[in-house]
Amino acid sequence: MPRPDTAKPGALRRDAERNRERVVRAARELFAERGLSAGFNEVAHRAGVGVGTVYRRFADKDELIRAALEEPLHELIEVAQRAVEASRAWDGLELLLDSITQLLVDNLGLRDVALGGGAWDLGVDEVERVAEVMAALLERAAVEGDLREGVQGDDVVMVLWLVTDLAQHSGQVRPGLHRRYLQVLLDGLRSGPGRAPLVEGFTEEQAQSICRRWAGAP
């Protein structure tokens, strides 16, 4: 539902620009704390601005989300870059997952787009790129014998959901608790003596569908 005066060609008045800035900052904070379900009214309130101002500047939620998540999405890429450099793939994987988890926990909105399986579709190829890095790392880890038999790529996505979901519930009470279970899960995904292969896998379509539900697909 685009409003007539949204996305102007000319520049904004000085005060309007300042307000826009405030709105983006408020949205970033709010989305980070509570995920993309935060509404326009709330963003406006946190920005110390009328609701009208928010609707005036952003045609729809996607536009606001994109503005609010630009920066965190870049961090995601950087983190991936650092992880591929590890000499042993499993170490890189642990580093990557630890970093991603931290990023997603610190910004639940980012989680919604990164793990949402297109639930909030804005075209984010950053996510694609990170996924590729992860897939490569996984393959290398398998070759190096560190990956438990039967583990598939989407297992990692599920692990991220599990852990970030825990963080969402525990964050206020006991910050950082999620790292404990990330460790447990990763250790369970690693190969080792007496480890039976993982059975009963699942398809990529199933994974995507689950993710969309988890993100609260609109």
Next chain:
Amino acid sequence: MPRPDTAKPGALRRDAERNRERVVRAARELFAERGLSAGFNEVAHRAGVGVGTVYRRFADKDELIRAALEEPLHELIEVAQRAVEASRAWDGLELLLDSITQLLVDNLGLRDVALGGGAWDLGVDEVERVAEVMAALLERAAVEGDLREGVQGDDVVMVLWLVTDLAQHSGQVRPGLHRRYLQVLLDGLRSGPGRAPLVEGFTEEQAQSICRRWAGAP
């Protein structure tokens, strides 16, 4: 808000009794499928009965919940009884968690009361009893050297939350997927070569608080 004609002393008319039965059955099904958040109207509809009938028979939600969960709660106890009999504590623990998980996944309402940390307080000492069995098993497993260092009792509760939460999101798409991650988590909780002790524990109060939030405390 008790209604005047609730909880009668005398017996119900034959048709009324039949309707009550229907309501309890509907509630059991609904709570099982969607957790305790299901409302009276919905229960009534599923029971093929007017809303009034439900309100007439049950003073409040607690009363309905108790009626609907009586049977599943007994199953919980039985399962615990079977688990203590295992010769090796870890095996009993695996059996117990597998069974409990299945029970809670098949009945999300049961999960809400069992893991809710008193969020839906009805006095359910069944849960207490199962907790005791689990604690004993955990202690024995530690003595037998199967438990990873640093694991504490409430870790198991968190694992149950994680796994049942996954089940709630994936159940429709890929039933049984939760067992995969239960296995991974349990393997991660077991002692083994190269397993660093778990660090950064948490208190019982924190665990309880997290559980209440997770259950959507009212």
Next chain:
DNA sequence: TGCGAAGCGGATGATGCTCATCCGCTTCGG
């Protein structure tokens, strides 16, 4: 079989949210 009591259904109003619009007033800046 008749009849009073018991039970029934579901429309309904209360309540509480979120969303998005509109218009009288304020502020900017040429």
Next chain:
DNA sequence: CCGAAGCGGATGAGCATCATCCGCTTCGCA
């Protein structure tokens, strides 16, 4: 100085859920 740009937030529409009430039906005793 003044017209355009921008602002705020009250507001009403839309949507859930909850719990009540009352005209009608059904039961089961006598």
